[in-house]
Amino acid sequence: MSNRFVENLVEREYDAGFVTDIESETLPPGLDESVVRFISAKKNEPEWLTDWRLEAYRGWQAMTAPKWAHVHFPPIDFTAISYFSAPKSLADGPSSLDEVDPELLRTYEKLGIPLHEQEFLAGVVKGADSPATSSEPSSRPNVAVDAIFDSVSIGTTFKDKLAEAGVVFCPISEAVQTHPELVRKYLGSVVPRKDNFYAALNSAVYSDGSFVYIPPGVRCPMELSTYFRINAQNTGQFERTLIIAEAGSYVSYLEGCTAPMRDENQLHAAVVELIALDDAEIKYSTVQNWYPGDKNGKGGIYNFVTKRGACIGVRSKISWTQVETGSAITWKYPSVILRGDYSVGEFYSVALTNNYQQADTGTKMIHLGKHTRSTIIAKGISAGKSNSTYRGLVRTSPTAIGARNYTQCDSLLIGSNCGAHTFPYIESKNASAIIEHEATTSKLSDEQLFLCQQRGIDPEKAVGMIVNGFCKEVFRQLPMEFAVEAGKLLEVSLEGAVG
Amino acid sequence: MRLLEVDDLHVTVAGQQILTGLSLSIDAGEVHAIMGPNGSGKSTLANVLAGHPGYEITSGSIRYKDIQLEDLKVEERAHLGLFLAFQYPVEIPGVSNMEFMKAALDAQAKARNEEPMSAIEFMKAARSAAQQLDLNPDFLKRGVNEGFSGGEKKRNEILQLLLLQPTLAVLDETDSGLDIDAIQTVSAGINRFRNADNGVLLITHYQRLLDYIVPDVVHVLANGRIIRSGDKSLAVTLEEKGYTWLSAS
Numbered sequence A: 001m002s003n004r005f006v007e008n009l010v011e012r013e014y015d016a017g018f019v020t021d022i023e024s025e026t027l028p029p030g031l032d033e034s035v036v037r038f039i040s041a042k043k044n045e046p047e048w049l050t051d052w053r054l055e056a057y058r059g060w061q062a063m064t065a066p067k068w069a070h071v072h073f074p075p076i077d078f079t080a081i082s083y084f085s086a087p088k089s090l091a092d093g094p095s096s097l098d099e100v101d102p103e104l105l106r107t108y109e110k111l112g113i114p115l116h117e118q119e120f121l122a123g124v125v126k127g128a129d130s131p132a133t134s135s136e137p138s139s140r141p142n143v144a145v146d147a148i149f150d151s152v153s154i155g156t157t158f159k160d161k162l163a164e165a166g167v168v169f170c171p172i173s174e175a176v177q178t179h180p181e182l183v184r185k186y187l188g189s190v191v192p193r194k195d196n197f198y199a200a201l202n203s204a205v206y207s208d209g210s211f212v213y214i215p216p217g218v219r220c221p222m223e224l225s226t227y228f229r230i231n232a233q234n235t236g237q238f239e240r241t242l243i244i245a246e247a248g249s250y251v252s253y254l255e256g257c258t259a260p261m262r263d264e265n266q267l268h269a270a271v272v273e274l275i276a277l278d279d280a281e282i283k284y285s286t287v288q289n290w291y292p293g294d295k296n297g298k299g300g301i302y303n304f305v306t307k308r309g310a311c312i313g314v315r316s317k318i319s320w321t322q323v324e325t326g327s328a329i330t331w332k333y334p335s336v337i338l339r340g341d342y343s344v345g346e347f348y349s350v351a352l353t354n355n356y357q358q359a360d361t362g363t364k365m366i367h368l369g370k371h372t373r374s375t376i377i378a379k380g381i382s383a384g385k386s387n388s389t390y391r392g393l394v395r396t397s398p399t400a401i402g403a404r405n406y407t408q409c410d411s412l413l414i415g416s417n418c419g420a421h422t423f424p425y426i427e428s429k430n431a432s433a434i435i436e437h438e439a440t441t442s443k444l445s446d447e448q449l450f451l452c453q454q455r456g457i458d459p460e461k462a463v464g465m466i467v468n469g470f471c472k473e474v475f476r477q478l479p480m481e482f483a484v485e486a487g488k489l490l491e492v493s494l495e496g497a498v499g
Numbered sequence B: 001m002r003l004l005e006v007d008d009l010h011v012t013v014a015g016q017q018i019l020t021g022l023s024l025s026i027d028a029g030e031v032h033a034i035m036g037p038n039g040s041g042k043s044t045l046a047n048v049l050a051g052h053p054g055y056e057i058t059s060g061s062i063r064y065k066d067i068q069l070e071d072l073k074v075e076e077r078a079h080l081g082l083f084l085a086f087q088y089p090v091e092i093p094g095v096s097n098m099e100f101m102k103a104a105l106d107a108q109a110k111a112r113n114e115e116p117m118s119a120i121e122f123m124k125a126a127r128s129a130a131q132q133l134d135l136n137p138d139f140l141k142r143g144v145n146e147g148f149s150g151g152e153k154k155r156n157e158i159l160q161l162l163l164l165q166p167t168l169a170v171l172d173e174t175d176s177g178l179d180i181d182a183i184q185t186v187s188a189g190i191n192r193f194r195n196a197d198n199g200v201l202l203i204t205h206y207q208r209l210l211d212y213i214v215p216d217v218v219h220v221l222a223n224g225r226i227i228r229s230g231d232k233s234l235a236v237t238l239e240e241k242g243y244t245w246l247s248a249s
Helices: A031-044 A046-063 A101-110 A160-163 A172-178 A180-186 A197-205 A446-454 A460-469 A482-492 B042-050 B074-079 B097-111 B118-133 B139-140 B150-164 B180-193 B232-241 B243-248
Strands: A024-026 A085-087 A141-147 A152-156 A167-170 A210-214 A223-229 A242-244 A249-260 A265-266 A271-276 A281-288 A302-309 A317-324 A329-332 A335-338 A344-353 A358-367 A374-381 A389-396 A402-416 A421-430 A436-444 B002-013 B016-027 B031-035 B053-063 B080-084 B092-096 B166-170 B198-203 B218-223 B225-232
Touching: A031 A046, A031 A197, A046 A180, A046 A197, A141 A160, A141 A167, A141 B218, A141 B243, A160 B053, A167 A172, A167 B097, A172 A180, A172 A210, A172 A242, A180 A242, A197 A271, A197 B198, A197 B232, A210 A249, A210 A389, A242 A249, A242 A281, A242 B080, A242 B198, A249 B042, A271 A281, A271 A317, A271 A329, A271 B166, A302 A344, A317 A358, A329 B150, A335 A344, A335 A374, A335 B002, A344 A389, A358 A374, A374 A389, A374 A421, A389 A402, A402 A421, A402 A460, A436 A460, A446 A460, A446 B074, A460 B097, B002 B042, B002 B198, B016 B042, B016 B053, B016 B198, B016 B225, B031 B042, B031 B232, B042 B080, B042 B166, B042 B198, B053 B118, B074 B097, B092 B097, B097 B118, B097 B150, B097 B180, B118 B150, B118 B180, B150 B166, B150 B180, B166 B180, B180 B198, B218 B232, B225 B232, B232 B243
Parallel strands: A141 A223, A210 A242, A223 A249, A242 A271, A249 A281, A265 A302, A271 A302, A281 A317, A302 A329, A302 A335, A317 A344, A329 A358, A335 A358, A344 A374, A358 A389, A374 A402, A389 A421, A402 A436, B031 B198, B031 B218, B080 B166, B166 B198
Antiparallel strands: A024 A085, A141 A152, A167 A210, B002 B016, B002 B053, B218 B225
8 A cells, every 4th residue: 555645744833943132152163172161161160171171172083973874964074063153141150040132031931941930831731641631730849950052151040949859950061169079070971071072072172961869868959951943154153061969868860952944064062970879869851852954854953962871889770762753963862870789770762863863862771780671661762864764782791690681673664665674782791680672663554553543533643643653662661741842843844754 | 214325326436336226225213234246245235325535426325314415525524423333443553442432422512502511421431332332441542442352442443333323323343353243243233222212324235234123124225226225134044045046136
């Protein structure tokens, strides 16, 4: 049967694609030691950090960009990128949101990001348990937000309330001043500054990002969220996130990202480091909606990100959940190093590609401690002429007695011009380890659509429902308020995927 | 009242002529059975009525409730009360039966400018329909047709029939693959659906089904057109003598 319905792919709408007209201070394109020193000086950094950056920069110079990913793009000219851009109005650092340029606040308003503490995330109106049947607004918990605009943080909400619990949630540039011992101890401890090409670049030039510290025994009283926005033209965004969960603590953290529609590609090379001590748990969720480029593959963000968590303590747990709908190219592998005995790593992922998008994403689970466990559930959805790749590594070292892994990779194809690929790597050096891998590939068929339509459901809604059903196991892992939003985002991303 | 009027319908699939001048009319309150050998065009008729995109009407017309059906989208036909019970229902993994049926009901209510059924009303209706078809209520929570047995899939189609309450139900070989007990259960469901305002088009290979659902008219379809119509006794004669009896005569 011809897939006449699903082959007719047209442009998706990207509703976060506007540009904020704001005066910025932007460095001229190019990278050398003086740029690194400039950024460090701009942030008023101590000497050790300046040296740390310079060391990373020198390491980066000797490295070459990796080519092993299943993605294709022309070489990036790193001399054509500007490595620092900040809205001018923030030059002296506003002491409260009231002093922030209203144009900036409007940007976040338009994106539905709550920068006033009485507000909540917009667009979230239903409980996630039964989106089809419930129309009652559920009680929405507050979410503390750190908003990063181009290279700087423009404000963090709920700081006082978090401080009461002893939680530190602030821009990392501020943490360098207020908690230098923590930053110095943990920065680069999970992702060494010369870990890989893009991590080294980030270490040299990162401008801001979020810092989270949860003291021992504290359950963070609200969701923490960082919202990244790239605005300026020809700039790269290099943010750095560091989350430390002390013994017996818990935190759930969510990041969101958008960028204007521009014709040229923009580089986003972030580093995220998570550290979980004894019995601590970190839940890190991402809803990534960077501009994916237009329907002909022009423009869009290159999302080359290093995310890694270390379960240092016994019985600690790190869980990554990601919903990836944006970016021209996505290249990231949120990983967990399971060092503590009985520690747990989880990776739940939905990666959706449409038009000419490419995604090479997956995870690494490195089992070092005894009886460590990991679960990987990866769902790839390809539409248009896009390619979606799962790449994952499960390694059990000789010390990882009784380690367990379960991996499930499912791919869903929409139309017949897209591709799905799975590259699972398994390195077991321990005979007592149990590693399971399951993979399926299926196609959203005309017959499924026809069944839905025959029952009265229009094709757009039907595709949304079928794709949401496919992703259900992952959405279940998202914080409740965001699960519905993620479902909607998928539907928007697939808009026009059927004619 | 005339529900369906098919006139001199010619249909091709992938360039191949399947229906070659089929005419048929169904009034409200009637049950019509269509029988015929394999490849005669029975399922094609069902799919064309529902608007499947793989079938091309080359000439002829279909009027449903005095509306020209060819111009309407698949879902628009559904909104007008046209229902197809599939011969091979497809799976939709991860979408629960309940979620699916509520979405269908809501979409139809919206298209007709009616109030959607409340979640509680819906649950009651769905549970009661499941019970009538001897289905465990847990069945409603499972993915649409996901891992269902052949019999469960067919019963699930009738469950949807009972919930959606269409005006014209086209049942494409709903009896095939069912054991005797299941045929009785499914037939009871279809009989419960029948009333003076709706119509049923039963497509079947076997006379057996017609012991449980008594048709007003039986048609024999061969080589893409109806070659004989009669009352229930036609089905009995067919069962005895086979289709060759007709093509020979």
